[in-house]
Amino acid sequence: MLHDMHTIIGDAIKEATGTDDPLLTDGGEHADLASTIAFSLAKQKKQAPVKLAQELAGDLKKNPALAEIAIEAKGPYINFVFGRDYVSNAVRAAVQPGYGNLQKKAVRVVLEHTSANPNGPLHVGHIRNSIIGDTLARAFIKAGYSLEVQYYVNDMGRQIAIVVWGFDNLDSAQREGEKEDAHIARVYIAANQEIQKDESITQQVNLLMQLIENGDPATVRKFRREVSRCLDGFKVTMKDLNVAHDRFVWESDFIRNGNTERIINKLKRMPQARDDETLALDLSEFDFENPYVIRRSDGTSVYAARDLAYHAWKAANFDRVIDVLGADHKLIGAQLQCTMKILGEKVPEIVHFEFVSLPEGSMSTRAGKFVSADDLITEIRKRAFEEVTARRPELDEDTRKSIAQSVGLAAIRYDIVKVSPEKSTVFDWKEALDFERQSGPYIQYAHARACSILEKAGTFPVCFELETEQEILLAKKIAKFPQVIENVVFELRPHILAIYARELADTFNTFYHYEPVLKSEGEVRNRRLTLVKALQNTLKESLETLGIDAIHSM
RNA sequence: GGGCGAGUGGCUUAGCCCGGACAUAGCGUCAGCCUCCUAAGCUGAACGCCGGGGGUUCAAAUCCCCCCUCGCCCGCCA
Structure with a gap:
C-alpha cells in the first residue's frame, strides 16, 4: 500500500520532470511523502527551487492518477498527503487475520543462529544471537519465504575435549536439581582450573582431540553424551525464550559423511592453495593477511574445513543461506564467504551483532564469568x-x-x-x-x-x-x-x-x-x-x- | 601495529546504507492528569557545538579524509 503510493507518486514525478529519481523521502510531520526534487532541478534549470516546486506541484495536481492525494509545495519541498481511500483501505486490510503476510515466495532460506559451543549454559550474550535469529526467522516466514532454522552443533571442539577430560578425571557427579548445561559448565570451569595448575593435562586433552578425529568409538560416545546433555539444557532455555530450531546439525557428521574430505580435496586444487605441512589458502589477493588454514600438519581438519563443508551442504540444498554470528566471527565469516565464492558456491549472508558484556567486563564461560x-x-x-x-x-x-x-x-x-x-x-x-x-x-x-x-x-x-x-x-x-x-x-x-x-x-x-x-x-x-x-x-x-x-x- | 564496529542532552537509544524542512524516543529531573474505555498509561517543561578537526555540497548526524576514545578480531582454537 505504502509501497504502491511511493510508486504512483514517483512515476508521476518522473513523468513530469523527466528525471529518473523522484527524490522521495518520508514527509515526517509535514506529509506522508515529500520530494526534494526541486533542489536538483534548480541546478539544472538555473531557477529558484521554491518556484520550481510550486510549478511542479501545480502540474502534479492535474495528474488524474494522483487525484486522491493532497499535493502542496511548501518552500522547496513538495508534500504529498494521502487521502481517505488510502486510510480506509489500510484499516480494511489491517482487520484481517494475518495482516502483514507478504506474497509467498518460491525461495528456500536456511537460517543458522545461536550455535553456541556446548560447554556451558547459554548466557545473555548468546541469547542476543538467539533472539535476533529467531525474530528474523519469524519475519522471513511472515514475508512468505520457505524457511528452515538450524543450530550448528560444535561437538568436536577443544572445549568439549576439556569437558570430557573433566568428567573422566574430576569429581563430576551431577548435583541434586542441577541443570545439565550448568553441570557441564561447572566441570568445564573446574577442568580449566586444573589445566592452569598442571600443563601436562593439555597433552591428555590433545589425545582426546586425536581420538575424536579418528572416530574412536568410546571417545565419540563420551563426546556425544556430554554434548547432548548440554543441548538438552539449551533446548529448555530456548523454549523459555520462545526460540525454535527445525534442525540440529552436528559438526562431526561432516567428517563422518566424507563431506569435509571432499571439500578439502577440492580446495587443494584451487590456485590459492598452499599445500606444505599444512593445507592453507592464500587469500592475500582478497586482502586477508594470514593464510586460511584448512588442515593441520598431522592431517586432521580444523574448524574452518568442517564449516566449509557445512556451508557447501547448505548451499546445495537452499536458495539463500543466512548465518547470525557474533562480532568475534567477522574475520572468519569474511574468509568463509570469500572461500565459498572462489569455490563457485553460494555465498552465505552473515548477520553480525556486537558483544554483550557485563559491567565488570567481558563474559567468559571458561572463567565462570557470565549471567546465564x-x-x-x-x-x-x-x-x-x-x-x-x-x-x-x-x-x-x-x-x-x-x-x-x-x-x-x-x-x-x-x-x-x-x-x-x-x-x-x-x-x-x-x-x-x-x-x-x-x-x-x-x-x-x-x-x-x-x-x-x-x-x-x-x-x-x-x-x-x-x-x-x-x-x-x-x-x-x-x-x-x-x-x-x-x-x-x-x-x-x-x-x-x-x-x-x-x-x-x-x-x-x-x-x-x-x-x-x-x-x-x-x-x-x-x-x-x-x-x-x-x-x-x-x-x-x-x-x-x-x-x-x-x-x-x- | 593492522582490520572491523561504535561514539547522538546526566544515562540508554532511533535516524546514517539512500544528504534536505525546528535531530527520534525513553530513563532521570521539574509541573500536571485516575468519581472517565486497564496509570505497565497520558500531557507539558528544562536538558543537544550529533566524539574532535578538515573537506565535498545550495544543503552534512548522514558522504570523503585525518585524529581521539571504547569494543571485537588478527591461532596448525572453535
Missing part, C-alpha cells in the same frame, strides 16, 4: 509475578503466573531485539527488569488495552471511514506494517520491527488519550472500534513476529 539466560529468566519471572500480583490482586495464582511468564518473556526479548545489532551493549539488570516505556510489556499493555475495549464493545458494524486527526494518524501508522516486514527481511535488521511496534503502541496510547471509543456513539463509535480492531490485530501480528505473546489481559 536461565538466571535472567528466573529473576524476570519473579519480578513479573510480583508486578502482576500488585496490579491484579483479584486474579487467581495460575492466571497471574501465566501473565508473568508472558510479560517476562516480552521484557527479555524486547530488551535485546530493540537495540541495533552493531551496538555493543552492557548487560544491565535494572534495564532488563524494566516493564515500562520502550519495553515489551509496554507494547503488550497497549494490545491488552485494545482487547479490553473490543471485549466490552461486543459486536459492532465495521466502518472504515475515519475522520479525526488522531484516527488518521493511527491508521497511517498501521498502514506501514507490511512495509516494515519487507524492510526487516531486506535489511536483515529485526530491530526495525521492534522500533515500529513501540511507535505503534505510542500512537495508540495517544489516540486512546484523546479519542473516547466506547463512550462515543453511532458511526463515530463504529469507526473507532474498527480502528481499535485494526490496531489490535496489527499489534498482535507485530508482537508475534517478535516472538512475544499478544496476551489479552495483564
